[in-house]
Amino acid sequence: xxxxxxxxxxxxxxxxxxxxxxxxxxxxxxxxxxxxxxxxxxxxxxxxxxxxxxxxxxxxxxxxxxxxxxxxxxxxxxxxxxxxxxxxxxxxxxxxxxxxxxxxxxxxxxxxxxxxxxxxxxxxxxxxxxxxxxxxxxxxxxxxxxxxxxxxxxxxxxxxxxxxxxxxxxxxxxxxxxxxxxxxxxxxxxxxxxxxxxxxxxxxxxxxxxxxxxxxxxxxxxxxxxxxxxxxxxxxxxxxxxxxxxxxxxxxxxxxxxxxxxxxxxxxxxxxxxxxxxxxxxxxxxxxxxxxxxxxxxxxxxxxxxxxxxxxxxxxxxxxxxxxxxxxxxxxxxxxxxxxxxxxxxxxxxxxxxxxxxxxxxxxxxxxxxxxxxxxxxxxxxxxxxxxxxxxxxxxxxxxxxxxxxxxxxxxxxxxxxxxxxxxxxxxxxxxxxxxxxxxxxxxxxxxxxxxxxxxxxxxxxxxxxxxxxxxxxxxxxxxxxxxxxxxxxxxxxxxxxxxxxxxxxxxxxxxxxxxxxxxxxxxxxxxxxxxxxxxxxxxxxxxxxxxxxxxxxxxxxxxxxxxxxxxxxxxxxxxxxxxxxxxxxxxxxxxxxxxxxxxxxxxxxxxxxxxxxxxxxxxxxxxxxxxxxxxxxxxxxxxxxxxxxxxxxxxxxxxxxx
Numbered sequence: 001x002x003x004x005x006x007x008x009x010x011x012x013x014x015x016x017x018x019x020x021x022x023x024x025x026x027x028x029x030x031x032x033x034x035x036x037x038x039x040x041x042x043x044x045x046x047x048x049x050x051x052x053x054x055x056x057x058x059x060x061x062x063x064x065x066x067x068x069x070x071x072x073x074x075x076x077x078x079x080x081x082x083x084x085x086x087x088x089x090x091x092x093x094x095x096x097x098x099x100x101x102x103x104x105x106x107x108x109x110x111x112x113x114x115x116x117x118x119x120x121x122x123x124x125x126x127x128x129x130x131x132x133x134x135x136x137x138x139x140x141x142x143x144x145x146x147x148x149x150x151x152x153x154x155x156x157x158x159x160x161x162x163x164x165x166x167x168x169x170x171x172x173x174x175x176x177x178x179x180x181x182x183x184x185x186x187x188x189x190x191x192x193x194x195x196x197x198x199x200x201x202x203x204x205x206x207x208x209x210x211x212x213x214x215x216x217x218x219x220x221x222x223x224x225x226x227x228x229x230x231x232x233x234x235x236x237x238x239x240x241x242x243x244x245x246x247x248x249x250x251x252x253x254x255x256x257x258x259x260x261x262x263x264x265x266x267x268x269x270x271x272x273x274x275x276x277x278x279x280x281x282x283x284x285x286x287x288x289x290x291x292x293x294x295x296x297x298x299x300x301x302x303x304x305x306x307x308x309x310x311x312x313x314x315x316x317x318x319x320x321x322x323x324x325x326x327x328x329x330x331x332x333x334x335x336x337x338x339x340x341x342x343x344x345x346x347x348x349x350x351x352x353x354x355x356x357x358x359x360x361x362x363x364x365x366x367x368x369x370x371x372x373x374x375x376x377x378x379x380x381x382x383x384x385x386x387x388x389x390x391x392x393x394x395x396x397x398x399x400x401x402x403x404x405x406x407x408x409x410x411x412x413x414x415x416x417x418x419x420x421x422x423x424x425x426x427x428x429x430x431x432x433x434x435x436x437x438x439x440x441x442x443x444x445x446x447x448x449x450x451x452x453x454x455x456x457x458x459x460x461x462x463x464x465x466x467x468x469x470x471x472x473x474x475x476x477x478x479x480x481x482x483x484x485x486x487x488x489x490x491x492x493x494x495x496x497x498x499x500x501x502x503x504x505x506x507x508x509x510x511x512x513x514x515x516x517x518x519x520x521x522x523x524x525x526x527x528x529x530x531x532x533x534x535x536x537x538x539x540x541x542x543x544x545x546x547x548x549x550x551x552x553x554x555x556x557x558x559x560x561x562x563x564x565x566x567x568x569x570x571x572x573x574x575x576x577x578x579x580x581x582x583x584x585x586x587x588x589x590x591x592x593x594x595x596x597x598x599x600x601x602x603x604x605x606x607x608x609x610x611x612x613x614x615x616x617x618x619x620x621x622x623x624x625x626x627x628x629x630x631x632x633x634x635x636x637x638x639x640x641x642x643x644x645x646x647x648x649x650x651x652x653x654x655x656x657x658x659x
Contacts, residue, residue, distance in 0.1 A: 064114025307375030344370030369398030404434025554632025
């Protein structure tokens with residue numbers, strides 16, 4: 001008879017649990033989140049949940065708010081940590097929940113839900129397709145640098161009366177002809193929509209009540225948000241209307257990029273992850289066994305690199321598989337063209353690269369980029385994290401570039417500090433790093449670049465160039481806050497100058513919706529839950545400063561017409577972009593358009609943030625002026641000779657050599 005001490009028995013139990021966990025990880029790598037397999041003859045329910053739980057149930061309800069279920073199914077173990085149940089008959093129109101003993105939830109991968117996402121819905125997905133959906137085609141894209149991305153929030157874009165929308169704040173607003181016409185006239189060819197999956201904080205049962213949130217509080221990751229639909233109570237409606245939106249944008253030649261937030265949940269206890277497999281999907285600050293004793297748990301406190309109370313564990317096979325299947329589902333079911341990953345630095349590099357490979361199988365032109373940072377230190381090795389500094393290790397995946405952003409308008413951490421746009425010297429190299437698209441270039445002194453002392457992009461298409469976005473002050477507010485006493489006229493001039501850098505950089509230009517209409521947020525920085533009065537776009541302001549819209553439109557037109565501004569290849573940029581000597585707070589560079597087949601053979605760009613005119617020596621020759629003193633026209637504004645040229649205060653000069 002063998003006698004073991006209590007300590008030895010505990011150790012053996014831990015070893016057994018660890019072995020089972022390792023085995024489980026390899027199994028999970030092959031599992032799918034096909035939680036409902038529907039046919040008119042049978043519904044099959046599957047769930048990933050610990051084998052150690054005593055029972056797992058599926059409850060079938062006649063409606064989303066019915067008090068009592070019409071059926072309660074006991075799921076059976078179907079492999080390690082896999083559960084299965086089936087129900088004969090056609091149950092389309094009914095709702096269901098899973099329950100492992102911690103409370104009911106719609107599962108982790110519901111594809112349709114009722115109001116407020118508490119119960120999953122059984123729907124025939126083919127019934128949600130709008131007419132012609134099978135003929136919907138993704139707009140062509142050769143290189144990510146060819147995009148001009150326009151970030152928008154559904155409610156911001158169409159809730160103000162000046163939008164004249166029949167569907168204010170809804171998906172369908174982006175199907176309306178006048179809104180499509182506006183986007184096409186501006187010239188953008190990709191819209192990035194803030195989180196549009198089902199999220200927590202807006203009560204879908206009260207559609208007439210003004211409610212606002214950006215949506216970075218995930219509930220059901222794979223279902224469109226009900227408050228953006230015309231009927232959140234009917235599961236098929238939100239799905240169909242989301243598809244109609246995508247279809248209308250595609251018909252206009254505009255790609256759709258979805259903002260995804262896999263890095264955290266609204267909370268832990270109420271999340272579908274926690275209600276189906278406790279503690280598996282979240283990182284903790286110390287290894288060991290969690291309080292529940294379930295396989296795959298870890299001890300310690302929940303890690304919080306998201307700043308939202310938790311961070312998910314993308315390196316674990318089940319979470320990794322969830323992310324892979326989720327992005328593929330959005331592409332295949334909703335025809336999404338790209339993804340913006342919130343706090344991408346929390347995810348591990350291997351998972352991001354696997355996502356890239358998965359999407360390449362469908363269409364290599366599907367774009368991926370994200371925030372290459374976290375709100376805190378992730379609970380895995382920094383060298384494994386998909387941080388901006390590691391972008392070169394993630395081919396085909398881009399990151400937002402805060403070097404150019406903060407060098408132009410001042411640091412994110414202090415709204416009162418100004419920078420290059422205010423005529424402050426010392427930021428030129430950081431701006432130049434943005435102009436080349438974040439790649440290594442002998443014209444940029446990396447020792448003088450803010451935040452990064454080494455190039456992090458292998459290709460310029462990995463560098464997202466921007467000066468403002470949703471989670472910040474608007475550019476108008478930032479200029480007013482950081483430059484005391486600035487006039488509206490000067491705000492317009494500096495806004496034009498800032499976007500000249502963005503739209504002539506070799507990266508992927510990114511614009512925040514409404515800034516071409518002199519948009520502000522009343523000085524609010526983090527407006528994620530502020531009312532419409534803060535966040536809405538007042539389109540009547542287009543008439544107050546029409547020169548701003550025309551400038552944006554003109555620059556976008558030039559970029560789209562001329563390959564020299566979007567070479568898309570690091571080697572070509574290094575060979576054909578050359579910086580010129582220039583005074584303080586002036587940046588000048590030339591582009592060899594002939595080398596990339598551009599009709600403009602030699603281009604000169606000069607940007608001056610000083611309040612006085614400045615002179616720069618450029619190559620001799622006769623030039624056509626296309627941008628000067630706040631005006632832009634691709635067909636030309638006049639002629640000038642090279643040699644010593646003068647650029648007006650707080651403005652840009654763009655010229656090309658006339659043969």
